[in-house]
Amino acid sequence: VSSDIFNLHELEFQRIQAILAKMQKELRADLVLLISRSGQPMVISGPAKNIDCTALSSLAAANLAATDGLANIVGEREFSVLIHQGRQRSLYISDLLKRFSLVLVFDASASSGLVRYKCKRTTLLLEDVIRDFQRRIEKTASDIDTPQFSDEELEELLGR
């Protein structure tokens, strides 16, 4: 398989965003993101406008992947949760079904126990949404509705 495609439609987007927004409000977090394990931001919720979400997603995915090596050294298959404690802001990164990751930027003074609890609960909810979505795709193969563009449109985009 050379390319693995994930299509995010309105229905899933709204369900995921509602889950992220709820957690963001409950924890008064600066930012909550669902990202792909390849480092792309997928759904974002939160008021922190000054954070570069594209760069954050790329580095968070790399961070999570890099700790696999550390985990192996101590006999674990992986570390599924990472927490970075800062002076003003802290960062929580966790695995989600091996394909995605939940990233939370939160006030460093927040209770880390509460953050862990809420993130774990949110992860389970997100897993349900994604599993539902995958089941739906398996039932209706027609759901793989990638944009159909012509060769001319492709040449127009990339230049001759």
Next chain:
Amino acid sequence: LTFINYVAREINCKIVYYGPGLGGKTTNLQYIYQITSAENKGKLISLATETERTLFFDFLPIDLGQIRGFQTRFHLYTVPGQVFYDSSRKLILKGVDGVVFVADSQEERMDANLESVSNLTQNLKEQGFDIIKIPYVLQLNKRDLPNIVPAEELKQQLLVKQEPVIEAVATQGVGVLTSLKAVARQVLIELRKSA
């Protein structure tokens, strides 16, 4: 992982620049960063050592334009070329959609090129990809230097399939955009096929 966001109308793809150390992978990204307008690019992130060698990766998100009302967003990564950073290279290939192999045309780097192609083939396999099937471009870089191997000989040694071959001088931008567009074209064609 090609991620199509129907809400934001975006197609997101991941391209990895692979090749031996000091071959010009980071230079490719730096040139693309320089010539891309501010509204079509994000920050260029380089996780480098004090001697400017890539430690983990470079990362540059760029927009190539719209197709069928979808913004095409390419996330460009380089890998560290040095032999001992193999773990980093494996991680960066996670979810890759296309690869540009940046070969160093200098005679003394031929062995390093061959070793890197072999390493790429193996690392792709470990991530569940087949180099024969993945969108792939061979860039022959540093064509301006005096001690280079003829392009035909490089092709004989380094071609893994009928991939596009582009001669380049990344420091001057020659062949850089052509390579990017060649891999982007293959990625988008693969995407269209999957429907």
